[in-house]
Amino acid sequence: MHHKIAAIRLAIVLVLCVALAYSESNDQVPVPKFSQNVATLKVLYCYSCGYRKAFDEYASIIQQKYPDIIIDGRNYDPPGLNMFLARLLGVLKLMVIVCILGGVNIFNYINQVQPSWWEWCIQNKMYSVLMLFFLSNIIESQLIQSGAFEISLNDVPVWSKLETGRIPQPAELFQIIDSQMQFTADLNSGFAK
Numbered sequence: 001m002h003h004k005i006a007a008i009r010l011a012i013v014l015v016l017c018v019a020l021a022y023s024e025s026n027d028q029v030p031v032p033k034f035s036q037n038v039a040t041l042k043v044l045y046c047y048s049c050g051y052r053k054a055f056d057e058y059a060s061i062i063q064q065k066y067p068d069i070i071i072d073g074r075n076y077d078p079p080g081l082n083m084f085l086a087r088l089l090g091v092l093k094l095m096v097i098v099c100i101l102g103g104v105n106i107f108n109y110i111n112q113v114q115p116s117w118w119e120w121c122i123q124n125k126m127y128s129v130l131m132l133f134f135l136s137n138i139i140e141s142q143l144i145q146s147g148a149f150e151i152s153l154n155d156v157p158v159w160s161k162l163e164t165g166r167i168p169q170p171a172e173l174f175q176i177i178d179s180q181m182q183f184t185a186d187l188n189s190g191f192a193k
Contacts, residue, residue, distance in 0.1 A: 039069045039181060044076035044150040048141045051149050054167060061170055066177065076148035086143040093136040097129050153180045 045051035055073045107114045121128035149161035158176045159168050
């Protein structure tokens with residue numbers, strides 16, 4: 001009976017940790033900063049889609065043309081339930097892997113008969129752990145794939161792959177940056193008053 005209570009407490013703590021991590025990842029809507037002296041280009045990209053390489057290439061060519069711009073790139077966390085489910089699946093995956101490696105019969109805690117597939121997992125620990133690890137990683141990556149490549153300059157959105165369906169060409173991005181920086185310069189000089 002004591003093991004059941006400990007297992008329930010552990011499950012509650014893990015769910016609360018995932019929920020806390022999920023709630024901390026939701027940022028508030030940024031306020032545009034038109035009066036900055038230094039421009040900041042922020043790129044939120046889908047890491048699981050392979051857009052990290054595209055970000056690195058864009059950051060390199062932008063830094064060559066605009067050496068004063070600060071470039072910040074991060075993974076775009078998908079909104080809504082997908083990120084929470086991916087994190088929950090990650091925690092559950094680790095719990096099941098620990099149970100398999102420890103030879104724990106988790107079905108005793110829920111007053112169920114141990115199924116034959118769980119017995120097979122306990123007997124073939126390495127194979128079942130690797131299979132569980134890779135299958136759950138595939139599901140997790142599908143849950144967090146957003147396809148995003150969102151670009152903002154001084155917290156003002158200037159390009160969205162989610163809306164346009166494509167990543168901008170370098171010439172397009174240079175034109176957008178030039179226009180945005182000219183607009184910001186005009187605002188700062190009082191032209192747009």
